[in-house]
Amino acid sequence: MTATSQTDPDLAGIQENYLALARSKRWMNLVLLILFVALLVGGFNTAGNRNAGGFWDGLPNILDFPADVIGEAIERGHLLPGYMAKYLPSLIETVNIAAASTLLGAMVGLFLSLMVTRGLAPVPWLVGPLRRVLDLLRAIPEIVIALVLIFLLGGGPVPAMIAIALHTIGALGKLFSEVNENASLKPVEGLASVGAGWSQRMWLGVIPQVAPNYISYALLRFEINIRASAILGFVGAGGIGYDLRNTMSWGQGKFDEAAAIFLLLFLTIVIVDQLSSVFRNRLTHGLPSAKVTL
Amino acid sequence: MTATALHTQTMVHFSRKRMAALALPVIVLAYFAYIFFAFDIPGLGDRINVGNARTLVADAYSYKTHVTQDNRDGAFSVAIEGERKGAYEAGTAPDWVTLGDRPVADLGGGHIVTFGPQVSYDIPGYGTVMAEPGQRGVQATFPPGDIPDYISASKNRVMINTEAGRLTITRNRTEVFKYDYGWELFFFTLDSPYHGLGPVALMGRAFSGEAGAIFHDFWTNRMWRHSDVAWALYETLLMAFLGTFGAAIIALPLGFLAAKNFTPLRSLRFAARRMFDFLRGVDGLIWTIVLSRAFGPGPLTGALAILLTDTGSFGKMFSEALENVDGKQIEGIASTGAKPLQRYRFGVLPQIVPVLLSQVLYFLESNTRSATIIGAITGGGIGLLLTQAIATQKDWEEVTYYIVLIVLMVMAMDSFSGWLRRKLINGDEGGH
Numbered sequence: 241m242t243a244t245s246q247t248d249p250d251l252a253g254i255q256e257n258y259l260a261l262a263r264s265k266r267w268m269n270l271v272l273l274i275l276f277v278a279l280l281v282g283g284f285n286t287a288g289n290r291n292a293g294g295f296w297d298g299l300p301n302i303l304d305f306p307a308d309v310i311g312e313a314i315e316r317g318h319l320l321p322g323y324m325a326k327y328l329p330s331l332i333e334t335v336n337i338a339a340a341s342t343l344l345g346a347m348v349g350l351f352l353s354l355m356v357t358r359g360l361a362p363v364p365w366l367v368g369p370l371r372r373v374l375d376l377l378r379a380i381p382e383i384v385i386a387l388v389l390i391f392l393l394g395g396g397p398v399p400a401m402i403a404i405a406l407h408t409i410g411a412l413g414k415l416f417s418e419v420n421e422n423a424s425l426k427p428v429e430g431l432a433s434v435g436a437g438w439s440q441r442m443w444l445g446v447i448p449q450v451a452p453n454y455i456s457y458a459l460l461r462f463e464i465n466i467r468a469s470a471i472l473g474f475v476g477a478g479g480i481g482y483d484l485r486n487t488m489s490w491g492q493g494k495f496d497e498a499a500a501i502f503l504l505l506f507l508t509i510v511i512v513d514q515l516s517s518v519f520r521n522r523l524t525h526g527l528p529s530a531k532v533t534l
Numbered sequence: 535m536t537a538t539a540l541h542t543q544t545m546v547h548f549s550r551k552r553m554a555a556l557a558l559p560v561i562v563l564a565y566f567a568y569i570f571f572a573f574d575i576p577g578l579g580d581r582i583n584v585g586n587a588r589t590l591v592a593d594a595y596s597y598k599t600h601v602t603q604d605n606r607d608g609a610f611s612v613a614i615e616g617e618r619k620g621a622y623e624a625g626t627a628p629d630w631v632t633l634g635d636r637p638v639a640d641l642g643g644g645h646i647v648t649f650g651p652q653v654s655y656d657i658p659g660y661g662t663v664m665a666e667p668g669q670r671g672v673q674a675t676f677p678p679g680d681i682p683d684y685i686s687a688s689k690n691r692v693m694i695n696t697e698a699g700r701l702t703i704t705r706n707r708t709e710v711f712k713y714d715y716g717w718e719l720f721f722f723t724l725d726s727p728y729h730g731l732g733p734v735a736l737m738g739r740a741f742s743g744e745a746g747a748i749f750h751d752f753w754t755n756r757m758w759r760h761s762d763v764a765w766a767l768y769e770t771l772l773m774a775f776l777g778t779f780g781a782a783i784i785a786l787p788l789g790f791l792a793a794k795n796f797t798p799l800r801s802l803r804f805a806a807r808r809m810f811d812f813l814r815g816v817d818g819l820i821w822t823i824v825l826s827r828a829f830g831p832g833p834l835t836g837a838l839a840i841l842l843t844d845t846g847s848f849g850k851m852f853s854e855a856l857e858n859v860d861g862k863q864i865e866g867i868a869s870t871g872a873k874p875l876q877r878y879r880f881g882v883l884p885q886i887v888p889v890l891l892s893q894v895l896y897f898l899e900s901n902t903r904s905a906t907i908i909g910a911i912t913g914g915g916i917g918l919l920l921t922q923a924i925a926t927q928k929d930w931e932e933v934t935y936y937i938v939l940i941v942l943m944v945m946a947m948d949s950f951s952g953w954l955r956r957k958l959i960n961g962d963e964g965g966h
Binding site for chain 2: 276279284286287292293294295305336375379380382387388392397401474475484488502506
């Protein structure tokens with residue numbers, strides 16, 4: 241009894257304190273939530289006002305274009321396989337742009353990632369500047385480089401490849417260096433003790449440890465790069481995106497070819513996503529029996 | 535016996551490894567060889583436009599001033615980049631041009647061009663070129679000797695390209711280009727009283743009550759259009775913000791539908807997952823095209839395109855995060871008699887919010903880049919300004935400016951989302 245009477249004022253104080261804190265936190269959260277919703281609603285209003293057509297005016301028409309395309313595709317469905325065969329080379333070009341730039345980006349990114357990982361870098365004072373270079377490469381959207389290169393080199397797959405590869409170097413270089421940081425240094429020290437040079441230490445000591453993570457990240461990049469490659473085609477860099485823009489510009493009554501391209505692009509993206517996710521699961525979980533996302 | 539067997543086995547293993555190690559570079563090399571010819575890289579040398587490259591690089595750090603004389607009526611004008619927005623008012627000129635009956639342009643280094651019915655150009659180390667444009671073409675006289683490479687002369691046109699500038703004389707027009715370093719008129723155009731004032735003088739004027747007027751002149755600069763550029767950047771950020779957070783809000787309830795431990799109904803789960811796959815598979819490009827047909831160009835279209843694509847990505851990620859939720863916490867909440875809604879609020883959300891928020895903030899940065907790209911396709915934000923500037927093929931200093939702004943914007947967004955992520959998530963962990 242004496243114990244409770246002694247601690248009672250204390251306990252009451254703590255409880256009151258806690259409740260006050262909880263209340264103020266709830267208020268803060270509420271204020272933040274209201275602010276956030278206001279920003280979102282205000283933002284949509286501003287965006288709607290700056291848009292050529294408003295949201296509510298456009299909403300009823302949202303299905304018009306897909307309906308046109310699908311309608312024409314069904315109407316002339318027997319032509320679709322022919323169109324798909326016609327645009328297959330462009331699709332291959334788009335996939336090639338993505339693959340070549342991913343490969344190129346991964347190779348350069350791998351080298352740079354080793355140069356910017358503390359403990360592995362052969363030239364320690366270059367770590368900082370090279371990291372800034374990677375940041376810069378990551379920050380420039382592909383389309384910027386692609387548009388400038390199209391002006392210099394003319395249309396075609398090469399500007400897109402260079403643009404995507406540069407971005408990939410930045411993105412993969414950073415991810416790879418994060419992976420490198422987790423690599424065990426013991427094999428590297430072992431190799432150093434028998435007189436291995438820097439490239440041998442990296443090639444035999446670091447890369448075998450982290451290769452599965454590298455490949456997993458590179459596959460993820462490949463998925464992203466296929467989309468980027470299609471988009472860059474749309475601004476003139478060759479591949480299926482370019483054909484899509486051309487077929488779209490023919491207008492109504494000619495949408496069956498656009499439909500074929502939509503379908504090709506969709507299927508490619510879905511298939512590559514699924515394949516890469518299967519591979520990545522196998523790399524991270526080891527066994528092919530490991531669950532694959534449905 | 536066993537040692538030899540082990541030895542041979544190891545050697546076989548080694549040689550197989552060595553073969554595999556060799557095969558990979560060979561495959562990669564073969565693929566690059568294929569790409570080399572498939573992309574016609576040998577033909578690149580013919581396609582590359584060196585002239586364009588030179589213009590681009592020169593424009594990025596310098597500007598040119600046009601001094602023009604109309605040879606038919608004698609009208610004389612000086613304009614930066616030859617644009618009306620950069621024209622000097624009649625009767626005024628930069629200090630290297632002397633106005634008068636026969637205006638003189640001093641290009642520096644002893645290069646002097648004198649205008650008038652007869653145009654003369656003193657080229658140091660060569661001599662004076664005289665030219666008389668008229669109805670029958672351009673009559674030019676050169677110093678004795680061979681005409682050097684930097685001069686091209688025909689009956690109707692004389693062009694002299696020196697390191698100091700360029701003089702072009704045709705029947706109708708005499709024009710001098712003078713190149714200078716920097717981005718001219720970046721702060722104030724010529725019609726502003728503040729043009730040509732140094733930073734100290736400007737500060738003095740600002741403190742004496744002209745700050746508003748100074749800012750107004752800068753903000754409404756017709757050459758660089760600072761207010762439009764600021765709006766465009768804001769629109770791009772708006773697209774990224776609305777798209778990312780709109781997608782997160784829509785994807786959260788849908789993520790519950792697709793998670794095994796929250797939706798026992800298999801068909802519902804299947805439908806939700808297929809919808810996510812569809813949204814992601816159709817991709818931002820196609821969504822942008824479809825939506826711009828309905829809503830027209832602008833930031834709303836871009837925001838909705840990002841929103842649709844990311845709803846797919848977030849839905850998939852959220853449902854995976856929800857499947858990894860620890861059931862014990864929910865049971866604990868349930869044991870206190872909490873209703874379902876309270877179980878979600880106190881059992882599930884605290885576990886997943888940090889994970890989801892971190893993913894959403896990662897996307898915010900990459901969507902700033904996507905918004906630039908989508909803006910270039912559908913027409914909105916800084917992407918539109920960039921494509922317009924590139925399409926005119928002469929405003930390369932503006933292209934450079936926009937590129938710098940885009941890079942700064944993306945980097946700022948990157949650090950902002952990183953800062954927010956650390957703040958929000960560390961704050962949450964501190965409570966445990």
